[in-house]
Amino acid sequence: MVTITSVAPRRFFGMEGFKLDRQMFEVMTKETLNSMTKRMQVYAPHIANKARPGQFIIFRVNEKGERIPLTVADTDKDTGAVTIIFQEVGKSTKELGELEIGETVLDFVGPLGKPSELDRIGRAAVVGGGLGCAIAFPQAKYLFNSGTQVDIIAGFRTKDLVILEDDMKAVSQNFYMCTDDGTYGTKGLVTDVLRGLIESGEKYDKVLVVGPLPMMKFVSLLTKEFGISTIVSMNTIMIDGTGMCGGCRLTVGGETKFACVDGPEFDGHLVDFDEAIRRSGMYKDIEGEKNAQHVCRLEKM
Amino acid sequence: MPNMSKTKVPMPVQEPDVRNRNFSEVALGYTEDMAVEEAERCINCKHKPCVAGCPVNVAIPEFIALVHERKFEEAYYKILETNALPAVCGRVCPQESQCEQVCVRGKLGEPVGIGHLERFVADWYMKNVHKLIKPAAPNGHKAAVVGSGPAGLICAADLAKLGYDVTVFEAFHATGGVLVYGIPEFRLPKNIVNHEIDNLRELGVKLKTNMIIGRAFTIDELFEQGYEAVFIGTGAGLPSFMNIPGENFNAVYSANEYLTRVNLMRSYDETYDTPIMKSRAVAVIGGGNVAMDAARCAKRLGAETVYIVYRRSEVEMPARIEEVHHAKEEGIIFKTLTNPVRITGNERGYVNGMECVEMELGEPDASGRRRPVEKKGSEFMMDVDTVIVAIGTSPNPLIRTTTPGLETNKYGGLVVEDTTNMTSRKGVFAGGDAVTGAATVILAMGAGKKAAKAMDEYIRGVIPADS
Numbered sequence A: 001m002v003t004i005t006s007v008a009p010r011r012f013f014g015m016e017g018f019k020l021d022r023q024m025f026e027v028m029t030k031e032t033l034n035s036m037t038k039r040m041q042v043y044a045p046h047i048a049n050k051a052r053p054g055q056f057i058i059f060r061v062n063e064k065g066e067r068i069p070l071t072v073a074d075t076d077k078d079t080g081a082v083t084i085i086f087q088e089v090g091k092s093t094k095e096l097g098e099l100e101i102g103e104t105v106l107d108f109v110g111p112l113g114k115p116s117e118l119d120r121i122g123r124a125a126v127v128g129g130g131l132g133c134a135i136a137f138p139q140a141k142y143l144f145n146s147g148t149q150v151d152i153i154a155g156f157r158t159k160d161l162v163i164l165e166d167d168m169k170a171v172s173q174n175f176y177m178c179t180d181d182g183t184y185g186t187k188g189l190v191t192d193v194l195r196g197l198i199e200s201g202e203k204y205d206k207v208l209v210v211g212p213l214p215m216m217k218f219v220s221l222l223t224k225e226f227g228i229s230t231i232v233s234m235n236t237i238m239i240d241g242t243g244m245c246g247g248c249r250l251t252v253g254g255e256t257k258f259a260c261v262d263g264p265e266f267d268g269h270l271v272d273f274d275e276a277i278r279r280s281g282m283y284k285d286i287e288g289e290k291n292a293q294h295v296c297r298l299e300k301m
Numbered sequence B: 001m002p003n004m005s006k007t008k009v010p011m012p013v014q015e016p017d018v019r020n021r022n023f024s025e026v027a028l029g030y031t032e033d034m035a036v037e038e039a040e041r042c043i044n045c046k047h048k049p050c051v052a053g054c055p056v057n058v059a060i061p062e063f064i065a066l067v068h069e070r071k072f073e074e075a076y077y078k079i080l081e082t083n084a085l086p087a088v089c090g091r092v093c094p095q096e097s098q099c100e101q102v103c104v105r106g107k108l109g110e111p112v113g114i115g116h117l118e119r120f121v122a123d124w125y126m127k128n129v130h131k132l133i134k135p136a137a138p139n140g141h142k143a144a145v146v147g148s149g150p151a152g153l154i155c156a157a158d159l160a161k162l163g164y165d166v167t168v169f170e171a172f173h174a175t176g177g178v179l180v181y182g183i184p185e186f187r188l189p190k191n192i193v194n195h196e197i198d199n200l201r202e203l204g205v206k207l208k209t210n211m212i213i214g215r216a217f218t219i220d221e222l223f224e225q226g227y228e229a230v231f232i233g234t235g236a237g238l239p240s241f242m243n244i245p246g247e248n249f250n251a252v253y254s255a256n257e258y259l260t261r262v263n264l265m266r267s268y269d270e271t272y273d274t275p276i277m278k279s280r281a282v283a284v285i286g287g288g289n290v291a292m293d294a295a296r297c298a299k300r301l302g303a304e305t306v307y308i309v310y311r312r313s314e315v316e317m318p319a320r321i322e323e324v325h326h327a328k329e330e331g332i333i334f335k336t337l338t339n340p341v342r343i344t345g346n347e348r349g350y351v352n353g354m355e356c357v358e359m360e361l362g363e364p365d366a367s368g369r370r371r372p373v374e375k376k377g378s379e380f381m382m383d384v385d386t387v388i389v390a391i392g393t394s395p396n397p398l399i400r401t402t403t404p405g406l407e408t409n410k411y412g413g414l415v416v417e418d419t420t421n422m423t424s425r426k427g428v429f430a431g432g433d434a435v436t437g438a439a440t441v442i443l444a445m446g447a448g449k450k451a452a453k454a455m456d457e458y459i460r461g462v463i464p465a466d467s
């Protein structure tokens, strides 16, 4: 369970300040959330101290691994823990999932990206699609704790894949669950639920949506219709995460932006989703060869 | 009697059509006898123009004389007096525009192969001498270095030699900067860079990878942690794009991304997980070392056709002559006086061509080079499936946006004081590409060295803190 702690900020004296007998990047806890999603706490006190909602880390499991971005789902400044929640979609996330408590991740760098701008929002709808619920959760929690009225709409393919339900309930005034196949909550897509709420007169100052690219695209189209300002979190392919390669670039309002340093959050009404969808599939064939049985789960979600 | 041959003792190299299919080093290095023979070409000029041509003033005739006497170990120490990375510089310095450009022997034939000799001496030492490096006695002071490229490495080494407790913070998972993520293995083997970095460890320098300064810690927090002076050697890593239509199609790369995937992430090695496009025909845009490296990597990854597309003529190309020459030998096709106007893609979003326009040279511009202007109506299509953009980089804004009071110029370079390399912030020094924009290894090293000296003076109070 994620504990919602509010620790008074204290000054930080570098890694030497932590006298715990832990190595950097040690796996502290590990839980299975559903058949393909795990939650881990990794020891990285300098990141735990700094990370804000919306930021991410990049990890590399071993010497030959890829650099893979994951959102910081939570932090604990007291224990130096950074929580990550990840879906085992490919080789790297699978290898991460195989690490046991006490083992270490080779590289773990962050916090990266711009923190979300979440202040002075009266009422917000947070929309999460599948694993996107994990990425949106820190924002929802921050909003809720800073006095915003939060409605959460969580969508999953099917009941077995539901994650973080209690956590999300704990940080929202209203919580709406839906599944594609109707095995849990209402049957339908998050866009259906959101449209229903808006049409029945619910007023939102901001909609925050995280999930697969097509879902973010359709939620953005919907909110544009109603003129509701919308933030999306763009999970592009990345390498360095520091603005050095441009591999994460996307078009926002006609301009080229780097998701890792200008984002990952952008105005959903300005993002060129079709281009982003094409770019995210760039290595599909190659990754597919490498890991045939694990491809495409994310898409099916 | 000196060796009066008009040409350098030729450098043994891998055959072009063998090497363009592997990533091993192209130039194989001199044997002892070749080195001695080449050393005999130096006439030990009294006024030593070559020394002034070297940005760090390597004692060239002196070390060459030692090579001549087969005192290779002594020759190494002689170079080391002013250049801490001879194995790197001997390989990648643009000698033709530095030390060798002004060599007296160059007036009648080829200059002395100073770079080849420097490389030989460093390689000989690495192979034959194994001395333990003793860390200096600690002086009780702490200094921080941000970035582990050549500027940062030299700065750290010099401070450590003076007894400082030095920590290097590097954003990437590997140390070495452009030397490891940019310059390919076939031009600068990574074990050479790693050897230099091991030396640094023996000197007692602490290397912390995965640490992005500006994010994990700000510069101000480094001071709070007790570092008394900070050196910023963060390079010029931000890639420029051309802003032409089609640049976001799949398989359009910045050279940084392409080279990082290939060099640092070893996508050419099956056992690594890094994916990279399997290309048939590649256009690399640009005419510098970066463009040559990207083109030669693309060839080695199996592309049938690789073009260099450059808007000026070959004379204006900023790349090292040796690399242009090697690239041509390897079958890279040069399309000079050519400028891309548009990249086209298929329905799945992958590149399937590039439209270019021919150029001609007009009046000289601010850089003194003749400005290329478009030839009206000369548009044509190139059949390519991958485009690599290598038109330059600029300093990353991360540090300057998270450090109040750091002055920068209009290109984003940090402004430093000439003699000390101190920035507009007290105790914060900078050097290398982060100051100058993309330049050279030797200039970055020179700056790191100068800053180390000034940091030492600053911490000891020789430079008053309130100057």
Ligand SMILES: Cc1cc2nc3c(=O)[nH]c(=O)nc-3n(C[C@H](O)[C@H](O)[C@H](O)COP(=O)(O)OP(=O)(O)OC[C@H]3O[C@@H](n4cnc5c(N)ncnc54)[C@H](O)[C@@H]3O)c2cc1C
Residues within 6 Å of the ligand: A056, A066, A068, A069, A070, A071, A072, A085, A086, A087, A088, A089, A090, A091, A092, A093, A094, A131, A134, A135, A234, A235, A236, A237, A238, A264, A280, A281, A282, A283, A284, A287, A291, A294, A295, A296, A298
């Ligand atoms: C800022 C950011 C934050 C992220 N946060 C999280 C998180 O908290 N939890 C989590 O599980 N994932 C997150 N992701 C996505 C995660 O980084 C990718 O799924 C990653 O590629 C998985 O690596 P892999 O080697 O396991 O799979 P791969 O072998 O790289 O890929 C497997 C499949 O996923 C596709 N794919 C690759 N990259 C992406 C991507 N970025 N988005 C969608 N599909 C992709 C591939 O084409 C392939 O079909 C985030 C991405 C970004 C950019």
Ligand SMILES: Cc1cc2nc3c(=O)[nH]c(=O)nc-3n(C[C@H](O)[C@H](O)[C@H](O)COP(=O)(O)OP(=O)(O)OC[C@H]3O[C@@H](n4cnc5c(N)ncnc54)[C@H](O)[C@@H]3O)c2cc1C
Residues within 6 Å of the ligand: B092, B093, B094, B146, B147, B148, B149, B150, B151, B152, B169, B170, B171, B172, B175, B176, B177, B178, B179, B182, B183, B184, B211, B212, B213, B214, B233, B234, B235, B236, B237, B259, B289, B290, B293, B320, B396, B398, B399, B431, B432, B433, B434, B438, B439, B440, B441, B442, B444
């Ligand atoms: C492909 C290529 C080929 C080249 N070929 C040649 C050649 O043949 N000859 C030659 O002389 N020069 C060449 N150059 C240029 C030369 O490599 C650079 O001028 C030199 O490396 C600059 O050194 P530097 O120390 O200033 O920066 P860099 O080598 O760029 O190192 C900067 C380091 O700082 C790190 N960093 C950045 N931001 C942060 C941060 N916020 N926190 C922590 N760390 C950070 C980076 O990850 C990097 O490791 C080439 C460059 C490239 C890209």
Ligand code: SF4
Residues within 6 Å of the ligand: B053, B054, B055, B056, B057, B058, B060, B083, B089, B090, B093, B095, B098, B099, B100, B114, B115, B118, B442
């Ligand atoms: S450091 Fe570079 S410029 Fe100086 S002598 Fe050596 S090769 Fe020549």
Ligand code: SF4
Residues within 6 Å of the ligand: B041, B042, B043, B044, B045, B048, B049, B050, B051, B060, B061, B102, B103, B104, B105, B112, B114
């Ligand atoms: S200029 Fe050339 S010949 Fe003269 S000392 Fe230097 S290297 Fe030797």
Ligand code: FES
Residues within 6 Å of the ligand: A237, A238, A239, A240, A241, A242, A243, A244, A245, A246, A247, A248, A249, A258, A259, A260, A261
């Ligand atoms: S990941 Fe390289 S620039 Fe964003």
